[in-house]
Amino acid sequence: MSSGSEAPTSGEYIQHHLQNLTFGQHPDGSWGLAHGAAEAAAMGFWAIHVDTLAWSLVLGLSFYFIFRNTAKKANSGVPTRFQALIEMVVEFVDTSVKESFHGTSRLIAPLALTLFVWVFFMNFMDLIPVDWLPHVASSLNVPYQKVVPTTDVNATLGMAITVFILIIIYSIRFKGVGGFLGELVFNPLNPKELGMPKAAWPLVMAFNFLLEIVGLLAKPVSLGLRLFGNMYAGELIFILIALVFTAGSGVIGAGLSATFGEHIPAWFWVVACVAVFATLWANMKEKLNNRNTLCLLLAEMLVIGGLAFVGGQLMHFGWAAFHLIIVTLQAFIFMMLTIVYLSMASEHH
Amino acid sequence: MNMNATLILQSIAMMIFVWFCMKFIWPPLLKAMDERRTKIADGLAASDRAEKALADANREVEQQIKTARDKAGEIVDQANQRHGKILDQAKDDAVAERQRQVIAGEAEISQAANQAREELRATVASLAVLGARQILEKEVDEETHRELLDKLIAEI
Numbered sequence: 074m075s076s077g078s079e080a081p082t083s084g085e086y087i088q089h090h091l092q093n094l095t096f097g098q099h100p101d102g103s104w105g106l107a108h109g110a111a112e113a114a115a116m117g118f119w120a121i122h123v124d125t126l127a128w129s130l131v132l133g134l135s136f137y138f139i140f141r142n143t144a145k146k147a148n149s150g151v152p153t154r155f156q157a158l159i160e161m162v163v164e165f166v167d168t169s170v171k172e173s174f175h176g177t178s179r180l181i182a183p184l185a186l187t188l189f190v191w192v193f194f195m196n197f198m199d200l201i202p203v204d205w206l207p208h209v210a211s212s213l214n215v216p217y218q219k220v221v222p223t224t225d226v227n228a229t230l231g232m233a234i235t236v237f238i239l240i241i242i243y244s245i246r247f248k249g250v251g252g253f254l255g256e257l258v259f260n261p262l263n264p265k266e267l268g269m270p271k272a273a274w275p276l277v278m279a280f281n282f283l284l285e286i287v288g289l290l291a292k293p294v295s296l297g298l299r300l301f302g303n304m305y306a307g308e309l310i311f312i313l314i315a316l317v318f319t320a321g322s323g324v325i326g327a328g329l330s331a332t333f334g335e336h337i338p339a340w341f342w343v344v345a346c347v348a349v350f351a352t353l354w355a356n357m358k359e360k361l362n363n364r365n366t367l368c369l370l371l372a373e374m375l376v377i378g379g380l381a382f383v384g385g386q387l388m389h390f391g392w393a394a395f396h397l398i399i400v401t402l403q404a405f406i407f408m409m410l411t412i413v414y415l416s417m418a419s420e421h422h
Numbered sequence: 423m424n425m426n427a428t429l430i431l432q433s434i435a436m437m438i439f440v441w442f443c444m445k446f447i448w449p450p451l452l453k454a455m456d457e458r459r460t461k462i463a464d465g466l467a468a469s470d471r472a473e474k475a476l477a478d479a480n481r482e483v484e485q486q487i488k489t490a491r492d493k494a495g496e497i498v499d500q501a502n503q504r505h506g507k508i509l510d511q512a513k514d515d516a517v518a519e520r521q522r523q524v525i526a527g528e529a530e531i532s533q534a535a536n537q538a539r540e541e542l543r544a545t546v547a548s549l550a551v552l553g554a555r556q557i558l559e560k561e562v563d564e565e566t567h568r569e570l571l572d573k574l575i576a577e578i
Contacts, residue, residue: 095426097426113424114424116426117426118425118426118427119426119427120426120427120428121426121427121428121431122426122428125428125432126428126431126432126435129432129435130435133435133439136439137439137442137443137446137447140443140447140451141442141446141447143451144446144447144448144450144451144454145450147450147451147453147454147455148454148457149454149457149458149460149461150458152458159451160451160454160455163448163451163452163455164455167452179444180440180444182448183440183443183444183447183448184440184443184444186443186447186448187436187439187440187442187443188436188440191436191439222432225428226425227425227426227428227429227432228428228432230425230429231428231429231430231431231432231433231435231436232432232433232436234429234433235433235436235437235440
């Protein structure tokens, strides 16, 4: 599935799928896209992942326009179904914020909503079959395309950094600079309360600071890396499933290869699609009852898809169904942790 | 998976999106939702009130029906009483009329009887005289026996 004419090996296939489209300055001074991981690494820090940013922006803007459209049309009358859906999400976020964040802030609820929906959208890109968009990109002569922004550690840590900045701003806003710094050096061992001699204070405070700064920095790191790790692992499993399926290797993929040889002809997929579509159509026109439809669909999938279905498609479907939970859950966790961290920052303890 | 400036740009993008949401999405949506909540609460309260009003109205209607029924009963009673009275009156009137008629009839009858008696008396007197004349054949002078004859007439 790479742009090359020769079929890639498994290793190349995986590496290709995990490589971002990087734009930056080559060591020789010219600017351009990196071809391969080595070139991307050589560009150093001042390079950008074009695909990550582009998809982030596209998804962020879709979030903005979908919600903005609804918000503009929203009134206190009877809501449309779509409006009700949007309001359900908003209500859900609002409830989560109210339960976890006890201070007052105009920012926190919109922040939580943005994070939840945006991260969910970005995660959701994982459920688009892994080869589609890279394939389209490669036919447009774009060498790499990694479509899930949250599988890029830069994206997740970038968001975590914003949250980190907000944590510091909130700490200072609610406790003052002195309170914030005091919390860093007088926890967990408070020399004043322990009645230590003044001479020992700097030592204890340094010790406290060491512990607390680790705790503070752990927040954005855990926030960003948790999301990244989950999504990266999920993506990798999709790639592995796709690899097993498309390469036609192994016992599971052997069925189709045995019938059609190396390449599965296009008409095979056309027939399969038409048959499944016709079955579903007949069901919707009520010419087939649900039971018969299900039997027929199963038969079609077994006959037409053969072992290929049982292998690749079923595995893909199973993992996608499971991943759908992860996608939603990780978006929720990212939102919740942000709220909780900011709540902690705004409370004395 | 190398760290680069994407980190910073993503961070900036997030701030902008959050600002968008805070400015243009959250307030109108929340406002609409809160307004609807108030509206629904008002509607529910209004329906409660209406229900109560309906119950009140029902009670009042029942009361009125009861009053009307009582009044109707009263009217019927009065009518019955009046009916009896009229009937009695009519009866009394009829009885009086009958008595009057009877008395008038009796008077007429007695008058007619008297008259007939007078006529009969006169006729009998002349018949008696005629008879006597025939019996006595001129022997009896009318003049002479006048006194006797009158006595006879009176006795009839």
